[in-house]
Amino acid sequence: xxxxxxxxxxxxxxxxxxxxxxxxxxxxxxxxxxxxxxxxxxxxxxxxxxxxxxxxxxxxxxxxxxxxxxxxxxxxxxxxxxxxxxxxxxxxxxxxxxxxxxxxxxxxxxxxxxxxxxxxxxxxxxxxxxxxxxxxxxxxxxxxxxxxxxxxxxxxxxxxxxxxxxxxxxxxxxxxxxxxxxxxxxxxxxxxxxxxxxxxxxxxxxxxxxxxxxxxxxxxxxxxxxxxxxxxxxxxxxxxxxxxxxxxxxxxxxxxxxxxxxxxxxxxxxxxxxxxxxxxxxxxxxxxxxxxxxxxxxxxxxxxxxxxxxxxxx
Ligand SMILES: Cc1cc2nc3c(=O)[nH]c(=O)nc-3n(C[C@H](O)[C@H](O)[C@H](O)COP(=O)(O)OP(=O)(O)OC[C@H]3O[C@@H](n4cnc5c(N)ncnc54)[C@H](O)[C@@H]3O)c2cc1C
Numbered sequence: 001x002x003x004x005x006x007x008x009x010x011x012x013x014x015x016x017x018x019x020x021x022x023x024x025x026x027x028x029x030x031x032x033x034x035x036x037x038x039x040x041x042x043x044x045x046x047x048x049x050x051x052x053x054x055x056x057x058x059x060x061x062x063x064x065x066x067x068x069x070x071x072x073x074x075x076x077x078x079x080x081x082x083x084x085x086x087x088x089x090x091x092x093x094x095x096x097x098x099x100x101x102x103x104x105x106x107x108x109x110x111x112x113x114x115x116x117x118x119x120x121x122x123x124x125x126x127x128x129x130x131x132x133x134x135x136x137x138x139x140x141x142x143x144x145x146x147x148x149x150x151x152x153x154x155x156x157x158x159x160x161x162x163x164x165x166x167x168x169x170x171x172x173x174x175x176x177x178x179x180x181x182x183x184x185x186x187x188x189x190x191x192x193x194x195x196x197x198x199x200x201x202x203x204x205x206x207x208x209x210x211x212x213x214x215x216x217x218x219x220x221x222x223x224x225x226x227x228x229x230x231x232x233x234x235x236x237x238x239x240x241x242x243x244x245x246x247x248x249x250x251x252x253x254x255x256x257x258x259x260x261x262x263x264x265x266x267x268x269x270x271x272x273x274x275x276x277x278x279x280x281x282x283x284x285x286x287x288x289x290x291x292x293x294x295x296x297x298x299x300x301x302x303x304x305x306x307x308x309x310x311x312x313x314x
Pocket of ligand 1: 008009010011012013014031032033034038040041042043044045046047119120121122149150151152153156173174222266267268286287288289293298299300301302304
């Protein structure tokens with residue numbers, strides 16, 4: 001069968017593309033190298049804008065996996081004097097990515113997209129007026145067009161002849177999402193600040209920040225900076241993380257820092273790739289594959305959904 005559209009990668013960008021395309025009446029094949037329930041290292045903050053895009057594509061059902069609402073930020077600059085700025089604005093819905101992405105994959109299927117998990121694509125070629133996609137097991141799939149939604153991993157876009165990412169636009173994050181008594185901690189935060197915030201602690205590493213995001217029964221604690229800075233750090237990654245935890249404990253943000261050990265790290269592509277589509281290659285890049293992440297905040301889920309929902313047209 002020749003599908004109208006093949007989508008490679010079932011993160012928020014790929015699943016949103018598949019949902020929008022299937023809704024528009026296209027036959028869609030969604031290929032994912034992992035399985036439903038795969039995790040992705042991420043703060044999991046869904047902005048109001050991302051929520052609107054989800055509604056626009058008809059995927060509001062995903063709100064079932066929204067775990068918490070945070071009404072604003074607390075920005076902290078430690079020093080001789082500690083500057084704390086609590087801003088009740090720009091709320092975030094917090095999700096665990098394994099559940100959020102899994103739900104979006106299921107919604108894509110419910111709209112008629114054919115979903116193939118555990119299918120790692122390793123080659124995409126144009127043959128005449130179709131695209132031939134090969135996976136690691138030697139299977140081949142055919143479609144009129146392909147949307148590449150493989151995230152921050154550069155391999156597939158570069159193998160297709162898209163330009164490499166510019167190093168300057170890349171961020172690097174590390175941390176964990178660990179089981180934690182979040183409800184008790186939030187009670188304390190609410191009595192201190194009057195709302196449930198996301199915490200950002202600055203001044204520990206150059207250009208970056210340390211964050212604390214509450215989920216349901218899990219706390220996401222991480223830090224990030226530019227990849228260029230991070231490459232110089234070596235042991236400073238862990239020392240910086242330890243400093244962040246120490247500051248969080250001292251300020252009464254985390255009563256218990258023991259659960260938090262760095263066990264995940266990932267790249268943030270904070271600048272669009274020089275070219276994000278090719279008529280000749282019959283291909284479009286969306287989400288992190290295209291580099292659609294806000295460089296300052298590292299927020300990329302809304303850009304992923306937005307790029308996914310606008311790409312497919314019958
Ligand atoms: C530490 C960290 C914190 C973040 N916090 C936030 C936040 O709070 N809010 C926010 O909005 N954004 C956040 N982001 C950014 C956000 O995670 C990304 O922008 C978003 O996940 C991009 O979605 P995507 O679908 O493009 O890529 P991904 O979510 O990376 O999905 C890509 C998918 O493609 C699959 N894949 C890859 N290669 C292949 C292949 N060859 N064949 C088949 N499948 C393949 C992968 O398995 C994966 O499922 C954060 C990022 C990081 C690193």
